[in-house]
Amino acid sequence: MSQYFEQLLADPTSFHDAPYDEAFKLTIEQIERLHLEGARKRFAQLRPGLSVLDKLAREQGIEMIEKIDDIAPLLFPHTVYKSYPISYLERSRFDKLTKWLGGLTTTDISNVDATGIESIDDWLDLLDAETPLTVAHTSGTTGKLSFVPRTKEQWTQTIVHSAIIIRDWWGRNSGPDILKNKIPIIIPGYRYGAAATQRGNGIQIDIYAGGEENALFMYPDARFSADVASLAGRLRAAEARGEAGIQDIPQVLLDRRESLLALEKRRPEDVRHFFDEAQRRFGGKDVYVTAMWAILFDWAEEGLKRGIKNIFGPGSVLLTGGGKKGKDMPDDWREQVLEFLGFSNFYEMYATSEMMGLCMMCEHGNYHIPPVIVPFLLDPATGKPLPRKDGTTGRFAGLDLMPNTYWAGLITGDEITLSGWEKPCACGRTGPHVVPPVRRYSEKEGGDDRIVCAGAPEAHDRALEFLAELSM
16 A cells, blocks of 8 residues: 555545655555545534535444445535525625525634625625635625635645646656746736635735736736626526626625726726736746636637737746637637647646536546546436446536535536546556547537536626726
8 A cells, every 4th residue: 555545545635746746656456445435534524514525424333334325415516505595696685695604614714794785895804804715706606605615634635636646747847947036927817806816816826926026917807706796697697587787786886886997998008018027027038827718718819819929938827728619619729728828738627616626638638637526427417327338428527525624526517428437547647537529518508508618707897897887
């Protein structure tokens, strides 16, 4: 039994800074033991402090995990992280929202007094200031945002983990070690905000770049507002009903409209400044870039129109994912992005906001599930777990064993195919892997149950434009 395996068995959180290449040398027997024993420990540890998990376990009649399929009935639908009444947002009942969130984490937030808080942004800032939590939100099509109660420590672990992946994914020390050797950070997005894509910005700047002077954002002074994201979802829902807009704009947004519109008016200037600064400060230098492919393509398309290409050094690195996400892009979109950036060293992932682990894409196009994520395929009609056999297709669900303060057991809306149970991937890595394509069940059914992460900034921008129209 290897020391690496024993370490993960004893403490799955240690995976965040363990040599990443070793994760895909474990035998299937080791992985299955890690899954079962890890799930048993997490369930026993978290159930007493998580009312929602305890209630689900009692309803399902599960007192302990005896076999791997016993976990399946304990997995949350992804909607659990937005299971609060929408009236909490509409009526600014952030005291009640705080109590609701407290049922999803073992972190004690009962001392937080949210009385008088009127906006989602202010509520998230309050939690930042007074608790160990750094709550992340995702966007929703109805205006209800999901809130994931990750801790500050877990966000740091997530950022460290991403650097370890970059260092070891193609073999031990095969990539740049950005934990030891600082590197400028370039992000074509918002500097501030509590969305999952912004939450790690400050930590990345400190750990990777060594300070703000080595970071560049397209919107360096702007915040991706949770309140505007909520408005974006309500607008999208109204549009789906055939309505031109919504009647009741939250007063907090009306009060902040002028400052929000100032950001909107400054956007073209911010974009020009971003391009100028990228060339002036970092042109030809090795940098770290992170964003979803769809956002990168928008940036690259604009840059190529301006005659800008090969902007950064050949030793740069890109962490990305998301694919086209339904965006209308040409067949050579990936090539255009790389031509603009000037380097080809990219790491592509498949992930969810609720899990800390990332599924990285290998040279054969498969996404490899780290051994600390217990994957399931569920029958889309019955919800029952499907056999662990290569080539099986179903609804993806999983339990991430790294989070130790909230239950990261989730049923996604994704249809995937899993292999790797019976024989390794052609790349040589062991363990289960996702065989593309990844599709949303809601797309097959003609709808969508949430705004995907790559599309959220665009929806946020449309909501700002809507506020601008109200002032005309």
